[in-house]
Amino acid sequence: MVHKSATLAINEALERRLKAGEKVLHLGFGEAGLPVPDFILDVLREAAPANHYAPVTGEMAAREAAAGWFTRRGYPTDYSQILLGPGSKPLLFAAIMALDGALIIPQPAWVSYAAQAELLGVDTIKVPIGDECGGVPDPRLLSEAIAQANHDGVKIGGILLTLPDNPTGTVASQQDVDAVVEIARVNNLTIISDEIYADLVYSGEAPSPLKTYPEKTLVTSGLSKNMSLGGWRIGYIRFPRNDWGDTMRDTLIGIASETWSAMASPMQDVAAYALSEPPEIQEFVTKSKRLHEIISTAIWQEFVNAGAICRKPTAAFYIYPDFDPLRDILAAKGIDTSEKLAHELLTKHGIGTLQGSAFGDVPEALRLRVATSLVYGRTNEQRWTAYDSEDPLELPWIQESLEFLRDGLAALRR
């Protein structure tokens, strides 16, 4: 029995509560929380008549624009290295399907990597992240895990990195990435690098294994996070420009053609436009990122003030607080797992988060994935106001959410 993705499930459950008029603070879902700007709406509307089946790879203009996105970031890319798909999720699914061996994933990691591997009968090996950031396995533990796998005769196919990371809202340094790259290189392992939040590093410095290990790195991304277009299902994957890359690309084209065919045709023009990054797109990403940083940091502060340990967010719109310092207080209430903690917060205090165990974390760790972007507003008017605001923390509905959170966390520790 396959269960519904935990992130999608909590979002649907919280949306139902909100629609029923319940007072709930929705911190459960990684939607970027902003509306579609008119200049993007216009592109989709213009492209609506495109009802032909698009090429499996994506239309040439979209592939070239995605190639340009990488090239402008210092990774020269030809259109032939790009495959588009209906979101990065199916592309990750296909990449995992194409691996020859087990998949190493960070612990914790985004809910769907392990679930996809399980659907495909691919074994996963979880390697804990370090103290500073998520998305990359701790190098020492990674080496140990590989040695153990070799000892057990388990063939490893690849390592998955999330740069920047969901669930922790942090981004590894290039040095962290290179430590993993060295291990991958020695063991001739593929790296699948999920870089869908790459444009949302607060400092602007996005690391990538493409810098030092381009020959065996697959990068997935999409417009769901930087452009806030999750529901439009626009994703892409970049292959190395070598024989191995060509083989992987052709394999994924085969999988794509028999699984989802192609990204919706009207969305091809949206991809071509947004990925070419004209000034208005750049401005939208820059201003969105600023809002994400301000709100994520404020919410992080609330959790720290409430006594949780938490890595300070450096990217995207998540934090991953650890309530271990409150373990005794919580144990007195019968709360000794992240699942019970998330349940208590939701049912007693109206705060919707997701337990760390959904991300493959150890169940007893009192860690939660807190998504911060749905507090920007419930209406597009509120969201645009937050986006344009000099000081979004002063907006009444955001203040109200932060107060609601503060009160709930205070009640939790009482």
Place this chain on the structure above:
Amino acid sequence: MVHKSATLAINEALERRLKAGEKVLHLGFGEAGLPVPDFILDVLREAAPANHYAPVTGEMAAREAAAGWFTRRGYPTDYSQILLGPGSKPLLFAAIMALDGALIIPQPAWVSYAAQAELLGVDTIKVPIGDECGGVPDPRLLSEAIAQANHDGVKIGGILLTLPDNPTGTVASQQDVDAVVEIARVNNLTIISDEIYADLVYSGEAPSPLKTYPEKTLVTSGLSKNMSLGGWRIGYIRFPRNDWGDTMRDTLIGIASETWSAMASPMQDVAAYALSEPPEIQEFVTKSKRLHEIISTAIWQEFVNAGAICRKPTAAFYIYPDFDPLRDILAAKGIDTSEKLAHELLTKHGIGTLQGSAFGDVPEALRLRVATSLVYGRTNEQRWTAYDSEDPLELPWIQESLEFLRDGLAALRR
């Protein structure tokens, strides 16, 4: 190594030739060949701002509309029995993944069933179709195949039917379907019924295992064929309303949530609108179907006149001629497989079709899948003219295509 779907590959190859200015008659691809009417364009344009991730199941309005589509055809359906997805192809993929055992498919059958099963490590058992129509295995041969599988200890999970059928452009009678249903019932097998062409039965009489075997039938469909919206990626699947159906639905929701998440949000409104079948939608389907019948029948006549044996088309926009009567003439040219025949027609006579072997047919059978809907025109103006025409066979570009076909077939047999 997984190869690109044969139908998508031939389409892309033929489109490249056409764009390069070559004189090619494109009979290679199952695109419905008509533009998007304004009343549908308006719905997508209106829905463009929907950038939220849609529920995995699809939005309620779309599920209810799809349920209504079935209910109006005599199969009472609740919204809870419906799952939407980005095309029916991923839904078929998920249904095959959820099967417990091998899949029986007709021979020939649409290219992707066997390819999907292979990707998933599901065995397929091919059972030839009868002389009258495709899409259902011959009942006697089906019983034999099941007996053989039982004898060999091979567990069978289900039988796939295509009603109406691609590649043959024919539709089974309800009696044909019921013969298969009886065998499925005795053996407690799931039937997956691909009914994406159900609205395009020329007589209007669409058979379905839902009539006599609703308890174990999964039906897939979409808007790609009846509404000519292949590139918009709108599909749905119907589950039985019983415990088994609920379990299958929840399993497919799980697969969907970890594979493609959901159909694009702006497309949800399109599904809700089109599947509610207001008068303008009904008229579009009716007039499209008339055009498909006129052109398919005319192209069938050309192949019959050229000496091929061919089932007369009764649905959709395909024919499946058999050049066995010309075997000696073709053998003298070194043509003794359907692949060589398709290659000869394309390279020597500019006629793009697809070899029967791509559909799982025996390679030596000189059979071709001929898609007939791309002759309506190369421009939307031509296509609308064909759609509105009292006598589309009189239109000069269609006459020209038929003459080009006639000349090519005549040259082939010389």
